[in-house]
Amino acid sequence: MCNFLFLLALGVPQASETLTSSGVFLLQMGWGDLGAFGEPSKETPNLDQMAAEGMLFLDFYTANPLCSPSRAALLTGRLPVRNGFYTTNGHARNAYTPQDIVGGIPDSELLLPELLKKAGYINKIIGKWHLGHRPQFHPLKHGFDEWFGSPNCHFGPYDSRERPNIPVYRDWEMVGRYYEDFKIDLKTGEANLTQLYLQEALDFISKQQASQQPFFLYWAIDATHAPVYASKQFLGTSQRGLYGDAVREIDDSVGKILNHLQQLGISENTFVFFTSDNGAALISAPKQGGSNGPFLCGKQTTFEGGMREPAIAWWPGHIPAGGVSHQLGSVMDLFSTSLSLAGLQPPSDRQIDGIDLLPVILQGKLIDRPIFYYRGNELMAVRAGLYKAHYWTWSNSWEEHSKGIDFCPGQSVSGVTTHTQEEHTYLPLLFHLGRDPGEKFPLSFASEEYQQAVERISGLVQQHRATLVPGQPQLNVCDQAVMVSWCIFGLALSPPIPPHAGSFQSLY
Numbered sequence: 314m315c316n317f318l319f320l321l322a323l324g325v326p327q328a329s330e331t332l333t334s335s336g337v338f339l340l341q342m343g344w345g346d347l348g349a350f351g352e353p354s355k356e357t358p359n360l361d362q363m364a365a366e367g368m369l370f371l372d373f374y375t376a377n378p379l380c381s382p383s384r385a386a387l388l389t390g391r392l393p394v395r396n397g398f399y400t401t402n403g404h405a406r407n408a409y410t411p412q413d414i415v416g417g418i419p420d421s422e423l424l425l426p427e428l429l430k431k432a433g434y435i436n437k438i439i440g441k442w443h444l445g446h447r448p449q450f451h452p453l454k455h456g457f458d459e460w461f462g463s464p465n466c467h468f469g470p471y472d473s474r475e476r477p478n479i480p481v482y483r484d485w486e487m488v489g490r491y492y493e494d495f496k497i498d499l500k501t502g503e504a505n506l507t508q509l510y511l512q513e514a515l516d517f518i519s520k521q522q523a524s525q526q527p528f529f530l531y532w533a534i535d536a537t538h539a540p541v542y543a544s545k546q547f548l549g550t551s552q553r554g555l556y557g558d559a560v561r562e563i564d565d566s567v568g569k570i571l572n573h574l575q576q577l578g579i580s581e582n583t584f585v586f587f588t589s590d591n592g593a594a595l596i597s598a599p600k601q602g603g604s605n606g607p608f609l610c611g612k613q614t615t616f617e618g619g620m621r622e623p624a625i626a627w628w629p630g631h632i633p634a635g636g637v638s639h640q641l642g643s644v645m646d647l648f649s650t651s652l653s654l655a656g657l658q659p660p661s662d663r664q665i666d667g668i669d670l671l672p673v674i675l676q677g678k679l680i681d682r683p684i685f686y687y688r689g690n691e692l693m694a695v696r697a698g699l700y701k702a703h704y705w706t707w708s709n710s711w712e713e714h715s716k717g718i719d720f721c722p723g724q725s726v727s728g729v730t731t732h733t734q735e736e737h738t739y740l741p742l743l744f745h746l747g748r749d750p751g752e753k754f755p756l757s758f759a760s761e762e763y764q765q766a767v768e769r770i771s772g773l774v775q776q777h778r779a780t781l782v783p784g785q786p787q788l789n790v791c792d793q794a795v796m797v798s799w800c801i802f803g804l805a806l807s808p809p810i811p812p813h814a815g816s817f818q819s820l821y
């Protein structure tokens with residue numbers, strides 16, 4: 314379970330013709346977690362203010378209902394099935410980068426910071442990377458100039474002998490480990506990490522502003538990812554419990570970052586985007602997981618709750634305040650939009666799935682484009698306009714379900730939230746998301762409405778498949794030697810376990 318706040322900060326200084334932009338990306342927060350999206354306790358005044366001053370996207374999607382593939386998609390502008398962030402070990406299995414993963418982001422992929430570098434940007438990632446741990450996958454090898462954070466989720470504590478605690482890096486150097494040097498108190502939920510990440514962001518922005526340096530800041534924090542945490546001043550302050558405390562601290566931090574941009578006089582040169590990498594993890598709810606509002610199921614699934622995300626664009630003086638957009642958007646669009654803002658062309662030697670959202674953001678246009686919902690190696694569903702066709706349905710296996718693991722707690726819809734993988738290729742299940750945002754009432758196969766919508770979507774699927782060149786799957790193999798290589802002691806004592814096919818717990 315991965316939680317993170319992603320501040321996509323792409324910048325150029327105020328004196329420059331070009332612009333600075335920055336963005337927020339929050340991990341594993343759900344569509345329904347913000348006051349601006351109807352969360353009943355209304356505890357996110359800063360994010361709500363950000364929405365009031367900027368543009369709210371109501372139909373914005375991540376590229377996969379799990380963290381690693383979504384982040385790879387965000388930074389490459391490409392679906393995980395193209396950039397390699399998927400597994401072929403099991404049909405429609407989501408996969409991520411556990412500690413012992415062998416794969417990672419391939420060198421052949423061009424990441425947003427690599428491209429922005431060409432336009433003189435300084436790029437920083439704060440928080441969780443999640444695109445591989447081996448040296449060749451280090452963020453500083455893929456376009457980032459600075460890093461403060463960890464390669465993985467803050468799972469643990471581990472014994473740091475058999476299994477090391479997750480390391481924390483400053484640039485190339487490992488500066489400590491979670492639970493040891495960077496404390497997370499699982500009993501009280503107290504950790505100071507969000508405060509550390511906030512300070513890193515403020516310092517980085519100040520430094521770039523002082524040297525009139527365009528910057529891209531990717532603020533990838535993970536307080537809302539189980540095990541959820543907050544610093545002392547936020548503990549016990551939310552009606553929603555510890556998860557709400559974490560959300561409040563993130564909200565407070567976003568407010569401080571936006572305020573900092575304003576005080577430095579660079580808010581009009583900075584494009585900020587706030588979103589999440591997957592839907593709230595309902596398996597952890599209500600104590601450690603958030604809300605997906607009216608949508609079906611959560612993280613890990615290709616129902617709306619797994620992939621529709623809260624999203625806010627903020628750019629004072631450019632984006633009209635109080636805007637609301639129904640554009641079908643994707644995290645991959647942040648790649649294309651950022652390049653466009655920086656005056657760069659997207660790479661022409663490969664398929665890019667993101668689109669440039671500037672006409673939407675600045676002129677209120679609507680661009681017709683489909684959304685592809687993948688789970689692992691399988692195209693599960695497609696949205697076009699208000700229609701969504703499911704080609705496959707699956708929540709999770711009976712085996713997992715019998716152990717109490719439920720991706721759709723309290724939300725079973727007969728024939729839809731199936732515990733066996735059900736193929737509907739020849740007769741897709743169709744929903745009208747305007748009349749039925751919760752995906753509860755499939756349209757009648759015999760209706761004219763069904764036939765017209767499915768015909769249109771089938772055409773889009775054919776086109777998509779015809780041009781699809783799947784990447785080499787990066788998430789197939791785990792090897793404990795990869796994990797042990799981080800360990801500062803015990804190397805000689807623990808013989809590496811031979812490589813084995815990764816068995817990816819669908820929990821994360």
Ligand SMILES: *[C@@H]1O[C@H](CO)[C@@H](O)[C@H](O)[C@H]1NC(C)=O
Nearest residue numbers: 495496497498503504505544
């Ligand atoms: C957080 O920081 C405060 C102030 O420095 C300190 O007292 C507290 O022990 C820290 N908490 C954790 C969990 O590290």
